[in-house]
Amino acid sequence: MEQYIIIGNGVATVGCIEGIRSVDKESPITVISGENHKVYGRPLISYYLEGRTDLEKMKYRPDDFYDKNGVTLLLGKKAVSVSPSEHSAGKTSEAGCAAIGGTPQGSTSATAGTVTLGDGTELPYTKLCVATGSSPFVPPFENLESVKEKYTFMTLDDSLALEKALFPEAKVLIVGAGLIGLKCAEGIIDRVASVTICDLADRVLSSILDTECAALMQRHLEKNGMNFLLGDSVSRFETNKAFMKSGKEVDFDVLVLAVGVRANIGLVKDAGGETDRGIVVDDDMSTSLPEIYAAGDCAQGPDLSIGARRVLAILPNAYMQGHTAGVNMAGGDASLKNAIPMNSIGFFGLHAMTAGSYEGELYEEKTEDSIKRLFTKDDVLKGYILIGRNERAGIYTSMIREKTPLSSVNFDILKKAATTVGFDAAARKKKFASRV
Amino acid sequence: MKRVYVNEEWCLGCHLCEFNCAYANSGLSDMVLALKGKPIYPRIHVEEGDKITYAVSCRHCEDPICVKSCIAGAITKEDGVVRIDSNKCVDCYTCILVCPYGALAPGESGAMQKCELCLENSCGAPACAAGCPNNAIVYEDRGPKSAAPDDEASPACF
Numbered sequence: 001m002e003q004y005i006i007i008g009n010g011v012a013t014v015g016c017i018e019g020i021r022s023v024d025k026e027s028p029i030t031v032i033s034g035e036n037h038k039v040y041g042r043p044l045i046s047y048y049l050e051g052r053t054d055l056e057k058m059k060y061r062p063d064d065f066y067d068k069n070g071v072t073l074l075l076g077k078k079a080v081s082v083s084p085s086e087h088s089a090g091k092t093s094e095a096g097c098a099a100i101g102g103t104p105q106g107s108t109s110a111t112a113g114t115v116t117l118g119d120g121t122e123l124p125y126t127k128l129c130v131a132t133g134s135s136p137f138v139p140p141f142e143n144l145e146s147v148k149e150k151y152t153f154m155t156l157d158d159s160l161a162l163e164k165a166l167f168p169e170a171k172v173l174i175v176g177a178g179l180i181g182l183k184c185a186e187g188i189i190d191r192v193a194s195v196t197i198c199d200l201a202d203r204v205l206s207s208i209l210d211t212e213c214a215a216l217m218q219r220h221l222e223k224n225g226m227n228f229l230l231g232d233s234v235s236r237f238e239t240n241k242a243f244m245k246s247g248k249e250v251d252f253d254v255l256v257l258a259v260g261v262r263a264n265i266g267l268v269k270d271a272g273g274e275t276d277r278g279i280v281v282d283d284d285m286s287t288s289l290p291e292i293y294a295a296g297d298c299a300q301g302p303d304l305s306i307g308a309r310r311v312l313a314i315l316p317n318a319y320m321q322g323h324t325a326g327v328n329m330a331g332g333d334a335s336l337k338n339a340i341p342m343n344s345i346g347f348f349g350l351h352a353m354t355a356g357s358y359e360g361e362l363y364e365e366k367t368e369d370s371i372k373r374l375f376t377k378d379d380v381l382k383g384y385i386l387i388g389r390n391e392r393a394g395i396y397t398s399m400i401r402e403k404t405p406l407s408s409v410n411f412d413i414l415k416k417a418a419t420t421v422g423f424d425a426a427a428r429k430k431k432f433a434s435r436v
Numbered sequence: 437m438k439r440v441y442v443n444e445e446w447c448l449g450c451h452l453c454e455f456n457c458a459y460a461n462s463g464l465s466d467m468v469l470a471l472k473g474k475p476i477y478p479r480i481h482v483e484e485g486d487k488i489t490y491a492v493s494c495r496h497c498e499d500p501i502c503v504k505s506c507i508a509g510a511i512t513k514e515d516g517v518v519r520i521d522s523n524k525c526v527d528c529y530t531c532i533l534v535c536p537y538g539a540l541a542p543g544e545s546g547a548m549q550k551c552e553l554c555l556e557n558s559c560g561a562p563a564c565a566a567g568c569p570n571n572a573i574v575y576e577d578r579g580p581k582s583a584a585p586d587d588e589a590s591p592a593c594f
Binding site (some may be wrong): 015041042043044047052053057058059061267268310315319320323342343344345346351353355390391392393394395397413418419420421422425428430431433434435436 | 439441442443444452485486488490492495497498501502505507508509523524526527528529530531532533534535536537538541568578579580581
């Protein structure tokens with residue numbers, strides 16, 4: 001028997017639980033959750049404010065998920081430290097594993113370390129997964145402490161707290177025109193008088209869109225009532241007023257800080273594990289510490305699109321990393337080799353999809369309200385940006401993830417429309433006449 | 437486990453599968469009332485290329501990436517069938533972003549919809565296959581993925 005512990009209770013944790021249970025149906029799992037909620041779809045917190053979902057529908061898994069999977073859920077508990085046992089100071093070598101020959105059924109594996117909670121409780125583990133996510137990064141703005149109504153936008157509790165602060169006459173200032181800031185803006189815009197969004201970057205969604213694509217999206221957002229101050233930042237606050245670097249002044253009733261996030265790497269870093277921007281993990285999600293895995297927004301794992309390790313803070317990746325970690329924790333064999341950055345984000349009915357990296361030769365189609373950009377290099381599709389027209393985009397995404405040779409498909413057909421008729425007869429037969 | 441498979445060599449491109457699908461999922465008992473003069477939202481689509489046509493619907497993958505990617509937990513797989521709970525769907529289109537077959541699309545309400553093998557409607561088995569005049573769509577068991585036939589040892593359809 002193993003004693004699994006997972007720190008964090010987001011989507012990576014669900015993936016980890018389901019990964020463990022695909023191999024090991026018996027051993028107990030303990031989940032330590034800082035939040036006081038069962039798992040919910042974290043990106044839904046803006047849809048909640050918009051009224052497009054509710055607390056019941058936001059549940060990412062049914063209420064009996066934990067019981068059914070033999071999980072002890074510790075809600076509202078903070079893990080403050082991880083202490084690997086001294087005798088397991090290095091990663092178990094493969095030779096070592098072979099010599100032990102696996103754990104005899106029914107016996108208990110040796111404890112590999114303990115997790116200490118805020119109340120002093122020590123929980124022993126044989127396998128640990130750190131899935132602590134990320135936290136909002138709040139830059140040291142001058143006199144931020146003078147602002148009373150200030151919020152971050154990361155958790156359900158953040159969303160519920162922000163909701164209480166909203167009123168129909170409210171003027172809202174959001175610092176950050178990235179995915180979090182803009183989804184927040186969309187979520188609240190019908191509940192307040194005005195929403196102004198500022199960002200140091202000169203365009204919206206600067207992490208995923210280039211200048212022209214961002215301009216198209218910005219026009220759409222402005223048509224739907226958002227106000228922007230781009231290429232500008234707050235130099236200081238004075239209670240309900242922001243003084244911008246440009247000299248402009250913005251009055252507000254409610255401030256939302258959505259500048260960015262930082263991976264929660266502290267537990268592994270303090271325990272001596274390798275960290276960078278995230279907790280560094282191999283393709284199997286193992287960290288540099290024995291019997292400790294990491295998954296989700298806190299992990300710096302493989303990114304096929306750049307051939308290096310990077311924090312890919314997106315929900316599908318969190319699940320897949322968690323699942324990979326879980327399978328390996330339970331003694332199975334899984335690795336995540338084709339993770340890429342990919343996003344689908346919509347505002348007021350206009351959807352932007354992006355994937356991979358924007359390098360190589362460009363194929364482009366544009367209309368007044370849509371842009372399609374495909375990037376090809378070395379006989380593969382490297383990435384894309386699709387705004388407005390993005391039906392069946394997953395066909396492109398799979399070509400990036402699978403590095404489908406363009407010489408093996410009819411790219412003249414495929415570049416115009418995401419369709420499977422661009423694949424050859426054998427590939428079509430495999431897709432539609434065989435089990436996949 | 438039975439799945440929908442297609443034989444593109446036998447497909448006439450008649451689009452009857454699209455109408456049968458939309459009718460089966462309309463909840464109405466009169467096909468004319470369900471389909472005539474209205475935009476239809478079938479969960480199967482005929483792909484048309486140069487001299488080839490065939491119908492594409494959800495493959496109910498063994499390892500479905502849509503289930504892993506849905507931000508709302510609205511897509512689940514139980515007993516081999518991938519289903520979507522349209523009440524939970526928030527139209528984020530992440531499933532469209534990831535499905536390698538392009539098998540999901542918004543329905544009339546805006547929420548995503550996909551083939552659920554007609555197990556939830558009054559048909560009880562895929563209406564597309566039942567109504568295909570040329571057996572270009574079949575509903576049968578071709579075994580698990582690992583044992584999937586490759587080019588040579590393919591089933592009778594090929």
